[in-house]
Protein backbone atom coordinates (compact mmCIF):
# COMPACT_ATOMS: atom_id res chain seq x y z
CA UNK A 1 0.00 0.00 0.00
CA UNK A 2 1.41 3.36 -1.04
CA UNK A 3 1.98 6.04 1.59
CA UNK A 4 0.23 8.56 -0.65
CA UNK A 5 -3.50 8.81 0.04
CA UNK A 6 -4.34 11.81 -2.13
CA UNK A 7 -2.49 12.92 -5.24
CA UNK A 8 -3.49 16.18 -6.91
CA UNK A 9 -1.90 16.82 -10.29
CA UNK A 10 -2.16 20.11 -12.20
CA UNK A 11 -5.69 20.73 -10.91
CA UNK A 12 -7.56 23.68 -12.43
CA UNK A 13 -11.00 25.05 -11.72
CA UNK A 14 -12.20 27.89 -13.93
CA UNK A 15 -15.70 29.35 -13.64
CA UNK A 16 -17.10 30.74 -16.91
CA UNK A 17 -18.35 34.33 -16.94
CA UNK A 18 -21.24 34.69 -19.38
CA UNK A 19 -22.38 37.94 -20.98
CA UNK A 20 -24.99 39.23 -23.41
CA UNK A 21 -28.36 37.92 -24.52
CA UNK A 22 -26.80 34.73 -25.83
CA UNK A 23 -24.92 34.21 -22.57
CA UNK A 24 -21.66 33.58 -24.41
CA UNK A 25 -18.62 32.79 -22.29
CA UNK A 26 -16.74 36.09 -22.15
CA UNK A 27 -14.04 35.17 -19.64
CA UNK A 28 -13.14 32.77 -16.85
CA UNK A 29 -12.58 33.21 -13.14
CA UNK A 30 -9.41 31.21 -12.60
CA UNK A 31 -10.17 30.18 -9.03
CA UNK A 32 -7.68 27.29 -8.98
CA UNK A 33 -4.95 27.45 -11.58
CA UNK A 34 -2.68 24.44 -11.88
CA UNK A 35 -1.99 23.21 -8.37
CA UNK A 36 -0.19 19.96 -7.55
CA UNK A 37 0.47 18.30 -4.20
CA UNK A 38 0.02 14.99 -2.44
CA UNK A 39 -1.02 14.03 1.08
CA UNK A 40 0.34 10.98 2.84
CA UNK A 41 -1.74 8.70 5.04
CA UNK A 42 -2.03 10.08 8.55
CA UNK A 43 -0.73 13.49 7.50
CA UNK A 44 -2.28 16.93 7.92
CA UNK A 45 -1.61 19.30 5.04
CA UNK A 46 -2.83 22.84 5.55
CA UNK A 47 -3.86 25.02 2.62
CA UNK A 48 -3.52 28.65 3.65
CA UNK A 49 -4.13 32.00 1.99
CA UNK A 50 -6.20 35.16 2.10
CA UNK A 51 -9.88 35.13 1.32
CA UNK A 52 -10.41 34.67 -2.43
CA UNK A 53 -7.17 32.77 -3.07
CA UNK A 54 -9.03 29.63 -4.22
CA UNK A 55 -8.40 27.33 -1.27
CA UNK A 56 -12.06 26.46 -0.61
CA UNK A 57 -12.67 25.86 -4.33
CA UNK A 58 -9.59 23.61 -4.38
CA UNK A 59 -11.01 21.60 -1.44
CA UNK A 60 -14.34 21.11 -3.18
CA UNK A 61 -12.78 20.30 -6.57
CA UNK A 62 -10.47 17.64 -5.16
CA UNK A 63 -13.44 15.99 -3.42
CA UNK A 64 -15.26 16.09 -6.77
CA UNK A 65 -18.09 18.11 -5.17
CA UNK A 66 -17.66 20.46 -8.12
CA UNK A 67 -16.28 19.33 -11.49
CA UNK A 68 -12.70 20.39 -12.13
CA UNK A 69 -11.70 22.05 -15.41
CA UNK A 70 -8.59 19.92 -15.92
CA UNK A 71 -5.95 17.99 -14.01
CA UNK A 72 -6.28 14.77 -12.05
CA UNK A 73 -7.04 13.76 -8.49
CA UNK A 74 -6.24 10.24 -7.33
CA UNK A 75 -7.60 9.00 -4.02
CA UNK A 76 -6.05 5.82 -2.67
CA UNK A 77 -4.82 5.01 -6.17
CA UNK A 78 -8.20 5.59 -7.87
CA UNK A 79 -8.64 8.49 -10.25
CA UNK A 80 -11.76 10.37 -9.21
CA UNK A 81 -11.62 13.29 -11.65
CA UNK A 82 -14.79 13.20 -13.71
CA UNK A 83 -16.24 10.23 -11.77
CA UNK A 84 -20.05 10.02 -11.85
CA UNK A 85 -22.25 10.26 -8.74
CA UNK A 86 -22.64 6.48 -8.60
CA UNK A 87 -18.88 5.95 -9.10
CA UNK A 88 -18.20 8.41 -6.30
CA UNK A 89 -20.68 6.89 -3.82
CA UNK A 90 -18.36 4.26 -2.29
CA UNK A 91 -15.58 6.86 -2.13
CA UNK A 92 -17.78 9.52 -0.51
CA UNK A 93 -17.82 7.38 2.61
CA UNK A 94 -14.01 7.61 2.74
CA UNK A 95 -13.78 11.32 1.82
CA UNK A 96 -15.70 13.68 4.05
CA UNK A 97 -15.86 17.43 4.64
CA UNK A 98 -16.47 19.63 7.67
CA UNK A 99 -17.82 23.03 6.66
CA UNK A 100 -16.90 26.44 7.96
CA UNK A 101 -20.24 27.61 9.20
CA UNK A 102 -21.82 25.36 11.82
CA UNK A 103 -24.97 27.52 11.67
CA UNK A 104 -25.87 27.07 8.02
CA UNK A 105 -24.38 23.62 7.36
CA UNK A 106 -26.84 21.77 9.63
CA UNK A 107 -30.48 21.31 8.64
CA UNK A 108 -32.48 23.12 11.38
CA UNK A 109 -35.43 20.74 10.94
CA UNK A 110 -33.42 17.58 11.59
CA UNK A 111 -32.66 16.18 15.03
CA UNK A 112 -29.10 15.40 16.08
CA UNK A 113 -29.78 11.70 15.52
CA UNK A 114 -31.14 12.27 12.01
CA UNK A 115 -28.19 14.51 11.09
CA UNK A 116 -25.51 12.08 12.25
CA UNK A 117 -27.33 8.97 11.05
CA UNK A 118 -28.04 10.26 7.55
CA UNK A 119 -24.63 9.30 6.12
CA UNK A 120 -24.83 5.84 7.68
CA UNK A 121 -28.19 5.26 6.01
CA UNK A 122 -27.02 6.58 2.62
CA UNK A 123 -23.98 4.30 2.67
CA UNK A 124 -25.93 1.30 4.01
CA UNK A 125 -23.80 1.00 7.13
CA UNK A 126 -25.26 -1.26 9.85
CA UNK A 127 -28.85 -2.09 10.76
CA UNK A 128 -31.11 0.29 12.66
CA UNK A 129 -29.81 -0.68 16.08
CA UNK A 130 -26.15 -0.54 14.99
CA UNK A 131 -26.70 2.90 13.48
CA UNK A 132 -28.29 4.13 16.71
CA UNK A 133 -25.30 2.80 18.65
CA UNK A 134 -22.87 4.41 16.21
CA UNK A 135 -24.61 7.81 16.61
CA UNK A 136 -24.24 7.60 20.41
CA UNK A 137 -20.61 6.47 20.11
CA UNK A 138 -19.54 9.25 17.73
CA UNK A 139 -21.36 11.94 19.75
CA UNK A 140 -19.45 10.78 22.80
CA UNK A 141 -16.16 10.89 20.85
CA UNK A 142 -16.69 14.50 19.79
CA UNK A 143 -17.59 15.54 23.33
CA UNK A 144 -21.39 15.76 23.02
CA UNK A 145 -23.73 14.04 25.44
CA UNK A 146 -25.37 11.09 23.59
CA UNK A 147 -28.64 11.96 25.37
CA UNK A 148 -28.84 15.04 23.06
CA UNK A 149 -29.98 12.88 20.12
CA UNK A 150 -33.51 14.29 20.04
CA UNK A 151 -32.44 17.93 20.16
CA UNK A 152 -32.25 20.33 17.21
CA UNK A 153 -29.23 22.38 16.04
CA UNK A 154 -30.64 25.69 17.36
CA UNK A 155 -30.43 24.30 20.90
CA UNK A 156 -26.62 24.23 20.73
CA UNK A 157 -23.81 26.79 20.96
CA UNK A 158 -21.52 27.45 17.98
CA UNK A 159 -18.81 25.16 19.35
CA UNK A 160 -21.30 22.37 19.99
CA UNK A 161 -22.71 22.72 16.49
CA UNK A 162 -19.24 22.38 15.01
CA UNK A 163 -18.76 19.24 17.13
CA UNK A 164 -22.00 18.01 15.58
CA UNK A 165 -20.68 18.80 12.08
CA UNK A 166 -17.53 16.82 12.90
CA UNK A 167 -19.64 13.91 14.24
CA UNK A 168 -21.67 13.88 11.02
CA UNK A 169 -18.49 13.68 8.92
CA UNK A 170 -16.78 11.03 11.05
CA UNK A 171 -19.78 8.74 11.68
CA UNK A 172 -19.24 6.92 8.36
CA UNK A 173 -15.62 5.94 9.15
CA UNK A 174 -13.80 8.16 6.62
CA UNK A 175 -10.06 8.03 6.08
CA UNK A 176 -9.71 11.54 4.61
CA UNK A 177 -11.41 14.72 5.81
CA UNK A 178 -11.32 18.20 4.30
CA UNK A 179 -11.67 20.69 7.15
CA UNK A 180 -12.82 23.90 5.47
CA UNK A 181 -12.11 26.74 7.92
CA UNK A 182 -13.68 24.66 10.72
CA UNK A 183 -12.93 27.16 13.47
CA UNK A 184 -13.06 30.58 11.84
CA UNK A 185 -16.76 31.14 12.70
CA UNK A 186 -16.16 30.29 16.38
CA UNK A 187 -15.19 32.38 19.41
CA UNK A 188 -11.45 32.43 20.08
CA UNK A 189 -12.03 30.67 23.40
CA UNK A 190 -13.68 27.74 21.60
CA UNK A 191 -11.21 27.52 18.71
CA UNK A 192 -8.45 25.78 20.67
CA UNK A 193 -10.94 23.22 22.02
CA UNK A 194 -11.96 22.27 18.49
CA UNK A 195 -8.31 22.15 17.32
CA UNK A 196 -7.47 19.81 20.22
CA UNK A 197 -10.51 17.68 19.43
CA UNK A 198 -9.50 17.41 15.75
CA UNK A 199 -5.97 16.42 16.76
CA UNK A 200 -7.26 13.73 19.15
CA UNK A 201 -9.68 12.35 16.57
CA UNK A 202 -6.97 12.25 13.93
CA UNK A 203 -4.77 10.16 16.18
CA UNK A 204 -7.42 7.80 17.52
CA UNK A 205 -9.27 7.32 14.21
CA UNK A 206 -6.17 7.29 11.95
CA UNK A 207 -7.42 10.16 9.83
CA UNK A 208 -5.75 12.22 7.14
CA UNK A 209 -6.66 15.91 6.95
CA UNK A 210 -6.60 18.74 4.47
CA UNK A 211 -7.01 21.77 6.74
CA UNK A 212 -8.11 24.94 4.92
CA UNK A 213 -7.53 28.23 6.71
CA UNK A 214 -6.97 31.92 6.05
CA UNK A 215 -4.96 32.18 9.28
CA UNK A 216 -1.41 30.81 9.53
CA UNK A 217 -1.44 31.13 13.32
CA UNK A 218 -4.12 28.46 13.81
CA UNK A 219 -2.59 25.75 11.63
CA UNK A 220 0.94 25.68 13.05
CA UNK A 221 0.50 22.98 15.67
CA UNK A 222 -1.96 20.94 13.64
CA UNK A 223 -0.03 20.70 10.36
CA UNK A 224 2.70 18.39 9.19
CA UNK A 225 3.11 20.48 6.04
CA UNK A 226 1.70 23.79 4.88
CA UNK A 227 0.90 24.95 1.33
CA UNK A 228 0.46 28.70 0.85
CA UNK A 229 -1.92 29.75 -1.94
CA UNK A 230 -2.11 33.08 -3.70
CA UNK A 231 -4.61 33.86 -6.46
CA UNK A 232 -5.23 30.24 -7.45
CA UNK A 233 -1.62 29.06 -7.26
CA UNK A 234 0.56 27.41 -4.61
CA UNK A 235 3.49 29.74 -4.01
CA UNK A 236 5.25 27.82 -1.22
CA UNK A 237 4.95 24.33 0.27
CA UNK A 238 7.15 23.04 3.09
CA UNK A 239 7.08 21.18 6.37
CA UNK A 240 5.33 23.14 9.07
CA UNK A 241 8.55 23.64 11.03
CA UNK A 242 10.54 24.86 8.02
CA UNK A 243 7.81 27.16 6.81
CA UNK A 244 7.33 28.86 10.18
CA UNK A 245 11.02 29.07 11.05
CA UNK A 246 12.31 30.09 7.65
CA UNK A 247 9.65 31.19 5.18
CA UNK A 248 11.14 31.82 1.72
CA UNK A 249 8.38 33.32 -0.42
CA UNK A 250 7.70 37.06 0.10
CA UNK A 251 3.96 36.36 0.44
CA UNK A 252 4.51 33.72 3.14
CA UNK A 253 6.80 36.16 4.95
CA UNK A 254 4.12 38.84 4.85
CA UNK A 255 1.44 36.46 6.17
CA UNK A 256 3.72 35.24 8.94
CA UNK A 257 4.70 38.75 9.96
CA UNK A 258 1.07 39.31 10.98
CA UNK A 259 1.02 36.24 13.25
CA UNK A 260 1.40 37.13 16.95
CA UNK A 261 4.64 35.80 18.47
CA UNK A 262 4.48 33.22 21.24
CA UNK A 263 7.45 34.84 23.01
CA UNK A 264 7.09 38.59 23.66
CA UNK A 265 10.87 39.13 23.28
CA UNK A 266 10.67 38.00 19.66
CA UNK A 267 10.35 41.12 17.57
CA UNK A 268 8.58 40.87 14.25
CA UNK A 269 8.50 43.52 11.57
CA UNK A 270 5.02 43.55 10.15
CA UNK A 271 5.03 43.51 6.35
CA UNK A 272 1.93 45.39 5.22
CA UNK A 273 0.89 44.37 1.76
CA UNK A 274 -0.64 47.14 -0.35
CA UNK A 275 -4.13 46.60 -1.75
CA UNK A 276 -6.27 43.48 -1.86
CA UNK A 277 -5.89 40.19 -3.67
CA UNK A 278 -6.50 41.08 -7.37
CA UNK A 279 -9.46 39.57 -9.22
CA UNK A 280 -8.89 36.02 -10.49
CA UNK A 281 -10.85 37.17 -13.55
CA UNK A 282 -7.83 39.08 -14.80
CA UNK A 283 -4.81 37.95 -12.79
CA UNK A 284 -1.69 40.12 -13.09
CA UNK A 285 0.90 39.18 -15.71
CA UNK A 286 4.09 37.37 -14.75
CA UNK A 287 4.19 36.63 -11.03
CA UNK A 288 0.64 37.16 -9.80
CA UNK A 289 1.95 38.60 -6.56
CA UNK A 290 4.03 41.33 -8.23
CA UNK A 291 1.63 44.30 -7.74
CA UNK A 292 1.82 43.75 -3.96
CA UNK A 293 5.32 42.32 -3.58
CA UNK A 294 7.85 44.57 -1.82
CA UNK A 295 10.70 42.87 -3.74
CA UNK A 296 9.23 42.87 -7.27
CA UNK A 297 11.67 43.42 -10.14
CA UNK A 298 11.19 43.87 -13.86
CA UNK A 299 11.29 40.12 -14.60
CA UNK A 300 8.42 39.57 -12.12
CA UNK A 301 6.07 41.62 -14.31
CA UNK A 302 6.98 39.71 -17.46
CA UNK A 303 7.54 36.10 -16.48
CA UNK A 304 5.70 33.72 -14.17
CA UNK A 305 8.16 32.02 -11.82
CA UNK A 306 8.44 28.23 -11.99
CA UNK A 307 8.03 26.35 -8.71
CA UNK A 308 11.37 24.88 -7.64
CA UNK A 309 12.76 23.09 -4.63
CA UNK A 310 14.98 25.29 -2.48
CA UNK A 311 16.22 23.81 0.79
CA UNK A 312 13.28 21.42 0.94
CA UNK A 313 10.71 24.18 0.29
CA UNK A 314 8.78 24.14 -2.95
CA UNK A 315 8.74 27.82 -3.82
CA UNK A 316 7.67 29.90 -6.82
CA UNK A 317 9.68 33.14 -6.82
CA UNK A 318 12.36 34.44 -9.21
CA UNK A 319 14.47 35.80 -6.39
CA UNK A 320 14.52 32.77 -4.11
CA UNK A 321 17.44 30.59 -5.10
CA UNK A 322 18.68 29.55 -1.66
CA UNK A 323 17.51 29.63 1.96
CA UNK A 324 18.50 32.69 3.97
Ligand code: SF4
Nearest residue numbers: 287290293300317318
Ligand atom coordinates in the same frame (compact mmCIF):
# COMPACT_ATOMS: atom_id res chain seq x y z
FE1 SF4 B 1 7.93 38.99 -5.53
FE2 SF4 B 1 9.07 38.67 -7.93
FE3 SF4 B 1 9.19 36.72 -6.14
FE4 SF4 B 1 6.89 37.32 -7.32
S1 SF4 B 1 8.70 36.51 -8.31
S2 SF4 B 1 7.20 36.92 -5.19
S3 SF4 B 1 7.05 39.54 -7.50
S4 SF4 B 1 10.12 38.76 -5.97
